[in-house]
Amino acid sequence: MNDTFEFKRFALLLKKTIFERPMQLIGLTGLILAAALILYSIVVYTVGWQAAQSISFIWGFVGGGCFLSAAVFGYFNTNASGSAYLTLPASTFEKWLSGIIIAGVLFTGVFLLFYRLVDTTFVSAYHNSLDKNSTDYRKMFDAVAVLPYSNDNNVFRQSMALYVNLAGAMLVGSLYFNRVSAIKVALVYCGVIGIIYFLNMALATVFFNHVDQANPFYNVFIKAGTGVGIIELPSTASKTGELSARFIIPAILWLTAFVRLREKEI
Amino acid sequence: MIQLNNLSFGYPRKKLLYKNLSLNIQPGSVYGLLGKNGAGKSTLLKNMVGTLFPVEGEIIVNGMIPEKRLPSFLRTIYYIAEDVYVPPLTIKRYKDLFAPFYPEFSEENFYKYLEVLEVSVDGKLNKLSFGQQKKFVIAFALACNTKVLLMDEPTNGLDIPSKTQFRKLIAAVMYDDRVIFISTHQIRDLENMIDHVIIVDNGDLLLHASIATIGEKLCFKTVSAIPEGTKVLYEEEMLKGTSVIMENIDGEDSRLNLEQLFNGITENPAMAKEIFSTN
Numbered sequence: 001m002n003d004t005f006e007f008k009r010f011a012l013l014l015k016k017t018i019f020e021r022p023m024q025l026i027g028l029t030g031l032i033l034a035a036a037l038i039l040y041s042i043v044v045y046t047v048g049w050q051a052a053q054s055i056s057f058i059w060g061f062v063g064g065g066c067f068l069s070a071a072v073f074g075y076f077n078t079n080a081s082g083s084a085y086l087t088l089p090a091s092t093f094e095k096w097l098s099g100i101i102i103a104g105v106l107f108t109g110v111f112l113l114f115y116r117l118v119d120t121t122f123v124s125a126y127h128n129s130l131d132k133n134s135t136d137y138r139k140m141f142d143a144v145a146v147l148p149y150s151n152d153n154n155v156f157r158q159s160m161a162l163y164v165n166l167a168g169a170m171l172v173g174s175l176y177f178n179r180v181s182a183i184k185v186a187l188v189y190c191g192v193i194g195i196i197y198f199l200n201m202a203l204a205t206v207f208f209n210h211v212d213q214a215n216p217f218y219n220v221f222i223k224a225g226t227g228v229g230i231i232e233l234p235s236t237a238s239k240t241g242e243l244s245a246r247f248i249i250p251a252i253l254w255l256t257a258f259v260r261l262r263e264k265e266i
Numbered sequence: 267m268i269q270l271n272n273l274s275f276g277y278p279r280k281k282l283l284y285k286n287l288s289l290n291i292q293p294g295s296v297y298g299l300l301g302k303n304g305a306g307k308s309t310l311l312k313n314m315v316g317t318l319f320p321v322e323g324e325i326i327v328n329g330m331i332p333e334k335r336l337p338s339f340l341r342t343i344y345y346i347a348e349d350v351y352v353p354p355l356t357i358k359r360y361k362d363l364f365a366p367f368y369p370e371f372s373e374e375n376f377y378k379y380l381e382v383l384e385v386s387v388d389g390k391l392n393k394l395s396f397g398q399q400k401k402f403v404i405a406f407a408l409a410c411n412t413k414v415l416l417m418d419e420p421t422n423g424l425d426i427p428s429k430t431q432f433r434k435l436i437a438a439v440m441y442d443d444r445v446i447f448i449s450t451h452q453i454r455d456l457e458n459m460i461d462h463v464i465i466v467d468n469g470d471l472l473l474h475a476s477i478a479t480i481g482e483k484l485c486f487k488t489v490s491a492i493p494e495g496t497k498v499l500y501e502e503e504m505l506k507g508t509s510v511i512m513e514n515i516d517g518e519d520s521r522l523n524l525e526q527l528f529n530g531i532t533e534n535p536a537m538a539k540e541i542f543s544t545n
Contacts, residue, residue, distance in 0.1 A: 003336040009367070014303045016363040080351035086317050089340035090369040261333075265318050 004091050013090045014098045017072075024071045029107060032068065033114045036060025040118060049126075053119065053147045054155045061111050061161045069103040069170035069180035072259065077179050082266035098257040103167050104254075112149060119146050161246045168253025175260040217241025267293045267445050268314060268414065272323035275306075275313055282321065283309055283470045293413070294442045295476075298460035299449040300528050305466050307449040308348060311416045314447070315345040328413060341368055343414040344407045347424060350399045352391035357402065360391060368410040376409035383431050396423045403430065408439050415446045423453040433459045453524045463524070465531045472535045475542060477522060483541050485514040486523050499537055500530030513541050 018025055036056045044052035072115035075085035085095075123146050130140055151157050166189070173185030196216060212228050213221040218238050220231045268291035276282035283306045291297060301307045312318040313325055316332030316339070325332055330339040353360065357380070365371040380387060384392065384400040389543040391402060400423050407415060419431050436446060436459055450456060463480065465473040473485070484499065488507045492498055509523075511530045531538045 001338050003338050007335075009337065012363075012366050016367075019359070019363060020355065023354065078349060078351060080347040080349040083312070083315070083317050083345060083347045084351050086335065087315055087345050088338055088364075089337045091337050092335060094337075256444070266312075 004093055005097075006094075009090055010094045010097065013094050014090075014101065016088075017098050017102065021071075024074070025068070025102065028068055028071060029110060030062055032064030033111065035064065036111075036115060036227050037118050040122065043222075045121060045251075049144045052122075057115060057147060057155060058159050059164075060115065061108075062159055062166060065103070065107055065163050066109070066166045066186075067182055068107050069167040070174050071183065071255070072099040072103050073171060073174045074181065076175070076264070076266055079266060082178070082264075086264065086266065092262045094259070096261050099171060099257065100254060103171060104164075108163075116146070116149070164250035165245065165253065168250045168257070171257040172253055172260060175257060175264055178266075217244075267291055267327060267443075268447075269326040270313075270323070271294060271326075273313065273320050273325060274322035275309060277318050282469065286323070286380050287469070287471055289387075289464070289471065289474060291445055291447070293445050294440075294489070296436060296440060296446045296448065296460045297462045298453075298455075298456040298524075299447060299466065300524070301449075301451065301466040303451060305446065306469060307451075307466065308418050310466065311345065311418050311447065311449055313341055314414075315416055315513055316340075317345070330534055342412050343416065344368075344412040344419060345411050345416045346403055346407050348419040349401055350396065350423075352394070352399050352402065354390050354392045356387075356390055357387050360406070364406070365410075368412065370411035372409050372411060376405060376410075379405035379408050379435060382435055383428065397425060397428060400424060401428060401432075404435075408435065413444055415444070417446070417448045419450050419452070420448060421450065421452055429455055430468045453528050457522070457524050463527070465528060467532050467535070470535070473531050473538060473542065479542075480522060480527065481514075481519070482517070483514055484520075484527070485512050485516075485518045486510075486520040487512075487528065497537060497541060499534050499541065500526055501524065502529075 036059070037186050040052050040056035043055050046056075072087065076082040088095075123144055127141055130137055132139070148157065149156055169189055170182060170185050173188065174181040177184040197214075200216040201211065201214045204211045204220050208220060208222055208231070210223040211220060212223045217233065217240060219233055222229045222231060227245060268289070270287055270289040273284055273287040274282050274288075275284045275287075287310075299307050301333060309318060313320055314327055314332060316335045319333045319472065328339065328342045330336065332339065332343075361373065364375070365376075377387075380402070383405055385401045385405060386396055398408075399468065400420070404417075404420060422431060425508060433455075436448075440446065443471070443491065448456060460477065462476050462539060463473060464471070486509075488504060488509050490507045492501065492508060492510060492513075496515070498510050499513070500511040502509045509524075509526060511526055514520075
């Protein structure tokens with residue numbers, strides 16, 4: 001018997017994890033999708049297309065995904081459910097992998113598919129509503145397009161980076177905080193971001209005078225009279241920042257969840 | 267089957283709950299783990315199942331180390347926590363999702379135990395009363411047929427008929443290579459059910475003996491006057507005289523009173539040690 005990974009056992013575990021708490025995983029996913037749809041519908045008519053796509057995608061995918069990630073390992077709010085989870089005959093690796101697949105693959109896949117369906121429906125409806133004989137037809141047609149799932153698109157790229165970081169933090173946090181982990185992790189995350197920002201600011205003031213703003217890895221804004229000048233940091237710094245935010249920090253967070261799960265006591 | 271070697275356990279920023287505890291649990295017996303509230307009964311069970319890790323020493327269960335929580339180990343042990351966790355599923359759905367993890371699970375026995383314990387099989391588990399949920403978990407745990415079954419306060423929340431059914435069920439599911447370990451502070455619930463008694467207090471193992479040995483070493487009776495020169499472990503004034511636990515010098519047969527035994531051992535551990543250390 002393989003004590004690390006067995007496909008049959010893993011499939012049973014994944015099935016059990018999804019269907020054991022249908023309201024928390026399936027219901028929450030449904031709620032997130034519905035919220036994204038409602039947000040899209042409201043913002044598209046009140047603000048505009050770009051805002052609707054950005055806001056509904058970021059809040060639905062990143063915001064909703066964070067709550068779902070916090071629920072994936074959310075067994076530890078009682079001794080009985082925590083014990084039942086830890087003593088279920090599956091390996092720690094399988095338990096971790098099922099969490100990763102639910103938060104990282106299944107939710108992402110379902111959300112992206114649903115969002116594409118909603119976005120395409122709205123955009124097609126808009127395109128079909130245009131008067132083809134109008135002189136502005138081409139311009140108005142081209143002004144609205146489906147949000148591309150590509151790294152060239154800033155909203156998509158930044159949302160993905162944000163999601164892997166925040167979802168990773170939520171997974172780890174739910175293994176450290178047994179109760180209301182989503183809120184506690186959000187507070188810790190804000191605290192860490194704040195500390196990093198102000199430390200970076202303090203460091204920038206050591207090197208420059210009249211610092212207005214300092215963005216870690218990217219640039220420093222310097223007040224010059226009534227204007228503000230920007231000092232761009234070397235591209236290696238921004239590349240390091242990008243690499244850290246998109247790959248290194250998320251990898252550390254998602255792997256920490258495995259280590260923490262292995263050492264979890266209740 | 268369960269071996270504790272110099273086990274030390276403590277929670278962070280608190281003094282050690284157990285220090286150098288050694289214990290050897292043999293298969294084929296029902297063990298009663300008795301202790302006051304906060305004596306560390308649940309902690310000991312959690313160390314055995316691997317949800318808490320010892321600070322020092324080692325625990326070996328079925329030849330494996332619980333701390334690693336390997337599937338090959340976890341499928342041989344079932345732990346019922348004091349509080350109950352049941353997901354919002356029907357009994358059938360629960361069985362379909364959880365039973366495949368236990369290769370020795372018997373569906374036939376599962377439904378039989380549910381019937382014996384009078385658990386309603388309709389509706390979702392989370393809608394059942396606490397007692398019904400507890401009985402459901404007990405039925406499922408017994409049907410898993412694991413070699414080690416650890417139960418933390420299993421009779422809490424059960425009504426009197428259910429406690430009787432529980433005792434009968436435990437007697438029925440006992441076989442030679444199985445260990446059932448029941449922790450409780452409701453001592454009377456274990457009477458006529460266990461064949462070994464373990465008493466812990468303040469992190470010390472005060473007693474680990476079989477019921478037969480206790481019967482050989484101690485005599486439980488009611489007397490009008492306490493005989494002189496006899497080691498009396500415990501005495502309690504009753505309506506018809508004084509209930510005593512004395513050293514059994516004459517090899518008398520008497521009926522074990524677990525509650526009095528517990529009081530005697532915890533109040534007079536030095537004498538108990540002296541009595542049980544003699545051949």
